[in-house]
């Protein structure tokens with residue numbers, strides 16, 4: 001271990017980023033064994049930036065013809081988004097399964113920093129949608145999530161100040177958080193047709209606009225006829241926090257690794273961190289954000 005535990009895990013530094021051993025094993029398998037196809041879509045996030053929402057959104061957008069968003073047997077009504085779109089480094093460590101029977105387009109999610117992307121992802125025409133979230137809310141969401149899992153397992157919750165100090169030093173799962181974001185920001189500027197850079201807060205404020213943009217980016221734009229039928233509104237409603245978090249599967253179900261599906265739904269809002277931070281904590285975090293982001297013109 002290169003650093004003290006981050007909320008109960010030892011972290012290992014690899015290619016400039018911190019990973020726990022399970023994530024690192026998975027990342028190495030991903031780098032060595034995954035072969036991207038031109039039509040693939042990768043949904044990349046830092047932990048707690050809205051991965052669950054992005055999975056629901058992209059799955060429902062690209063499959064809207066075979067699974068109309070208003071249909072009574074839409075897969076999202078009975079399955080958690082994490083059961084529908086696999087997490088490439090978390091589910092397949094050790095080796096990669098045979099994906100030949102996977103429905104097209106193949107959708108995968110990942111927390112991999114841009115520097116660790118497999119060659120085939122960089123060289124193929126697969127697309128990447130990167131969703132980030134402001135560091136304050138990402139941090140608070142992560143702190144809640146890990147404490148929920150820790151206390152469920154009988155461990156003690158970690159104090160927020162201690163966890164924030166580590167986060168600000170870059171020591172968090174897939175951190176430094178800011179370097180992760182900057183990596184994909186630069187990639188999106190360099191290759192806007194390959195990498196789409198989205199912010200949780202903006203998608204939350206204008207979901208219709210961003211669902212349309214995602215469809216366009218993925219090469220399946222919403223037609224005028226579909227717009228007239230209210231498809232965009234239906235997609236947004238299907239994937240909304242209120243709708244997904246109130247489905248029985250997401251209230252009581254569990255995922256592949258025994259994690260409660262409801263752990264992925266907490267408040268689903270922008271700005272909730274204000275309820276947890278002192279002004280000193282805000283200053284500390286904002287200072288790092290300013291130092292790390294301003295050279296790249298990134299505002300968050």
Ligand code: A3P
Pocket residue numbers: 045046047048049050051052053137140141142144239240241242244264265266267268269272
């Ligand atoms: P909060 O803890 O702030 O509520 P991830 O999916 O990357 O693990 O991120 C989880 C965060 O996204 C949680 O944030 C969760 O509530 C929020 N979230 C989950 N589903 C959402 C949805 N459909 N719309 C908006 N936010 C959602």
